[in-house]
Amino acid sequence: xxxxxxxxxxxxxxxxxxxxxxxxxxxxxxxxxxxxxxxxxxxxxxxxxxxxxxxxxxxxxxxxxxxxxxxxxxxxxxxxxxx
Amino acid sequence: xxxxxxxxxxxxxxxxxxxxxxxxxxxxxxxxxxxxxxxxxxxxxxxxxxxxxxxxxxxxxxxxxxxxxxxxxxxxxxxxxxxxxxxxxxxxxxxxxxxxxxxxxxxxxxxxxxxxxxxxxxxxxxxxxxxxxxxxxxxxxxxxxxxxxxxxxxxxxxxxxxxxxxxxxxxxxxxxxxxxxxxxxxxxxxxxxxxxxxxxxxxxxxxxxxxxxxxxxxxxxxxxxxxxxxxxxxxxxxxxxxxxxxxxxxxxxxxxxxxxxxxxxxxxxxxxxxxxxxxxxxxxxxxxxxxxxxxxxxxxxxxxxxxxxxxxxxxxxxxxxxxxxxxxxxxxxxxxxxxxxxxxxxxxxxxxxxxxxxxxxxxxxxxxxxxxxxxxxxxxxxxxxxxxxxxxxxxxxxxxxxxxxxxxxxxxxxxxxxxxxxxxxxxxxxxxxxxxxxxxxxxxxxxxxxxxxxxxxxxxxxxxxxxxxxxxxxxxxxxxxxxxx
Numbered sequence: 001x002x003x004x005x006x007x008x009x010x011x012x013x014x015x016x017x018x019x020x021x022x023x024x025x026x027x028x029x030x031x032x033x034x035x036x037x038x039x040x041x042x043x044x045x046x047x048x049x050x051x052x053x054x055x056x057x058x059x060x061x062x063x064x065x066x067x068x069x070x071x072x073x074x075x076x077x078x079x080x081x082x083x
Numbered sequence: 084x085x086x087x088x089x090x091x092x093x094x095x096x097x098x099x100x101x102x103x104x105x106x107x108x109x110x111x112x113x114x115x116x117x118x119x120x121x122x123x124x125x126x127x128x129x130x131x132x133x134x135x136x137x138x139x140x141x142x143x144x145x146x147x148x149x150x151x152x153x154x155x156x157x158x159x160x161x162x163x164x165x166x167x168x169x170x171x172x173x174x175x176x177x178x179x180x181x182x183x184x185x186x187x188x189x190x191x192x193x194x195x196x197x198x199x200x201x202x203x204x205x206x207x208x209x210x211x212x213x214x215x216x217x218x219x220x221x222x223x224x225x226x227x228x229x230x231x232x233x234x235x236x237x238x239x240x241x242x243x244x245x246x247x248x249x250x251x252x253x254x255x256x257x258x259x260x261x262x263x264x265x266x267x268x269x270x271x272x273x274x275x276x277x278x279x280x281x282x283x284x285x286x287x288x289x290x291x292x293x294x295x296x297x298x299x300x301x302x303x304x305x306x307x308x309x310x311x312x313x314x315x316x317x318x319x320x321x322x323x324x325x326x327x328x329x330x331x332x333x334x335x336x337x338x339x340x341x342x343x344x345x346x347x348x349x350x351x352x353x354x355x356x357x358x359x360x361x362x363x364x365x366x367x368x369x370x371x372x373x374x375x376x377x378x379x380x381x382x383x384x385x386x387x388x389x390x391x392x393x394x395x396x397x398x399x400x401x402x403x404x405x406x407x408x409x410x411x412x413x414x415x416x417x418x419x420x421x422x423x424x425x426x427x428x429x430x431x432x433x434x435x436x437x438x439x440x441x442x443x444x445x446x447x448x449x450x451x452x453x454x455x456x457x458x459x460x461x462x463x464x465x466x467x468x469x470x471x472x473x474x475x476x477x478x479x480x481x482x483x484x485x486x487x488x489x490x491x492x493x494x495x496x497x498x499x500x501x502x503x504x505x506x507x508x509x510x511x512x513x514x515x516x517x518x519x520x521x522x523x524x525x526x527x528x529x530x531x532x533x534x535x536x537x538x539x540x541x542x543x544x545x546x547x548x549x550x551x552x553x554x555x556x557x558x559x560x561x562x563x564x565x566x567x568x
Contacts, residue, residue, distance in 0.1 A: 050126060064159070
């Protein structure tokens, strides 16, 4: 199972990322846990400098931008392979 | 009851005049520019100068640059601030960044310049730069020991290199050119190079009806509404509606509304650049230099969008711009309305006795008001404009403009979560002091003290401060050495 973290204080972009991630999970038919991280102290551990950030299985895949569904699909597929 | 209606009318009148006069050629490009900066400038171009091993003379200016270029929104400000502080260049540049970002980000500067005047925008920029770096250095000195004890771990966060694509840079520069062409008041741009008159009956009557509806008094700084203004407000509403349909779901692909919104924006910018006057013969339209300038830059932008920007870039740019509009514009509209209402209630004499002159109490009043009042992003500008027309001196006005965005309860709470309470209140104290000083110096310059003298004051103060800090620092070191032996 994948653990996906969306890093962000709750700004509109962070919600957008969360939406895209959930959509992708549903489309791929994956079993995944989506966690929202709003605590800055925790976010900083992933070395991000702007939100929204996206972490898949403890690996930072994107920060400061809204990824497309295609990108998220690739990241999730990669994570499944290595896991 | 009539009193209430008067208030309502004053608020609406202010709002209408504002939308017509300032929003189009100033704010609309500003939003698109801010969106382009967020979407098209890779953060690494600046952040790689904010690492732990960067020399001070690079990291401080870089922090200021990051503040004005990268940080139009809190999504970037807080994480970047925490990042610089905890893993990068330390508390000094982090504070510089924090100070500079709200006062001198691109939206705030453009808006200040457009509404109040370029002189105040420049003053805001330069004094924020000088004081941002100054306060950063001071904080770094005061909390030197804490800072060196910080986690010395990785520098990798700031090691990433990034370069901006040439096409994106050109795109951004042309937007800025469009903004300048649209707002600068020089002869070349404001002169008319040909005009036509549409024989429309009733235009004159429409204009006088407007003047009755929104009575204005130039001496009080109120702006009226023209026929052109009405057209612009209507198209602004149309742009808003089409943008909603076209940009809100831009991540799922462009649709017809997206292009329609963009075309409407271009058309409206062109109309706004024309000189339109109602006369007894009809509607008089003058083709100003501004119009041709907007035509030229707009054409170049369309070419760039079609030919050189990738689809992803275009999408990110539109989304970021739209997000700024959604986030800031409604609050701004409400703010301007309220300002219009309050203007009726405040007596000019109050402002004049409180801050009509460039005095220490006057400047302190400006700063105190800024600290205790919290306004949403950019609303400080129309409020400052109101104070100005009510007779506030430009010195205290600048003091207010420096203090207000830097210090609000909200930002104090956020930064104290990251750097601790002692440090944040120290920061607040320094900002209050420096804002007062900025107001005094700028006010003296406005009163005719001469730029050299103003600079001398500034330098003398900074030298005094630096000397004092150096002395304190040395004494501490000596004490520490003495304790060890």
